[in-house]
Amino acid sequence: MVCGVIIKSVPVFVTGAGLLVLTVVVLLVLERRREAGKGTSVTRTALALIEDLRATGGETADVPVRFDLTVAPDDRAAYRVTVNQPINLVDIPTYRPRGVTVVEYRPDEPWEVEIVTRPSPEWLRRAETAKVDSAPEFTREKDRRKKAGSSCFIGLVGLLLGAVVVILLLRGELFDGSEPRPGSPSSSSSSSSTSTFSSSTTVSGPSASMLDIGRMRDTAESLTERVGTSSVAELSIEEHRMAVSGETGGPKNGARAIDLRTLPYELFPGLVREARNTLGVRDPEAWRIDVEPASGGRDLTVRVSVTGNAGEAGKDAKVFLEADAQGRITKRHPKN
Known part of the structure; x- marks a missing residue:
């Protein structure tokens, strides 16, 4: 169910x-x-030899006594059984080891044995004159109802x-396609071919963000392991997503690559705060980091874009700043 x-x-x-x-x-x-x-089962009467007896209590008139008996039915072989039965304190001296007493038992449940405290005169005479031999221990009957x-x-x-x-x-149905746990990285898309690859990772949860301490570097290392290389052509980072793309074996035709292991991820959250607070966006709604590899005479560039109400530029205007590989701001748009 x-x-x-x-x-x-x-x-x-x-x-x-x-x-x-x-x-x-x-x-x-x-x-x-x-x-x-x-x-519906019937009981039968038989003689029994008291092998041993021991009182297990004594605070009332009826004393609980544990009897070790050899029951000797007329229609089957004798067998051993343990019986727990309360005996009136006055009648205790009547029962002694090696004495013979009268019992009732169930043929279908031979472990159900009860000592007859007031036997009939006929059975009383038999008990006084009969001799019952002890049955071996292996014949002991145990309560099978416990099973x-x-x-x-x-x-x-x-x-x-x-x-x-x-x-x-x-x-397969139970465990495949499970949703990512809040706050933990999870793969959102991944595709590859013989020449190019792209992969992305998202974080989910009400408070999870790429701006969390150490989150960007951990995610970049995860993507590096997934695509099998730290050299990529493009890298973008948003609030809950990091994506990379590139060519298998590295960029071709002399193009430069982005080394995911050398980027100053610890400086990126500060650049995002700088862009949100100093570029004239009153109600910043979203941000995005794009890392562009060095090309020609241009060094590696980190571009931080912010979307929101930028005053004269209007709602949903996009403003940005650019920084170098050391996190130093080199350009702002619009200029302050």
Whole structure:
């Protein structure tokens, strides 16, 4: 059922619910049959040899006593059994080790034995004159009903195994395509060909941002591992996204590349704040960093653009500043 809810599959949910109901019904039927059989079973009378007895309490008139008995039925071999039964304090001296007493037992549940405290005269005479030999220890009968609880345990284990099988069969639907956790990097797109590549990573969450301390460098290292090189042709950074693109094996035709390992990412948040606060944008809405590789006589350039209400330039105007590889501002647009 849980799997059905997770993958939003009605057939899986209905099947799981049906199996659960079927298991419960079967266990209830078995328990009812066992109880019904117990109610209709008959008891028989037999003699028993008291191997040992021990009082397990003594605060009331009826003292709990544990008897170790050898029961000697007329229609089957003698067997050993342990019986716990309260005996009136006055009758305690009547029971002694190696003494013979009268008991009642169930043929279908021979461990169900009860000492008859007031036997009939006939059985009383038999107990006084009979001799009962001790049965060996291996004949001891134990309460098999305790194993009934194991059937519930087996049923539970069966359900768990069934759930494991369903999860293994549906692991693709259960675990593929999971959404990224808030605040953790997650891949948003990646494509490659024999000559070019592009890849991007996003961070999600109400407070996650590329401006967080160390976030840009960690993301750049992740992208470097993903594309297999630190040399790229283009790099762009936004509030929740970093993207790179380039050519396999590095730029061709003498073009320069951007080395993701050498950029001063720790200075970029300061450049963004500078652009938002000093370029005349009253209500900055978004920012973007574009890193352009050196070309010709021009050094590597870091361009920080801000979008928002820029006064005379109007709403949604884009202003920017440029900085060099050391984070020094070299240009502002518009000029102050």
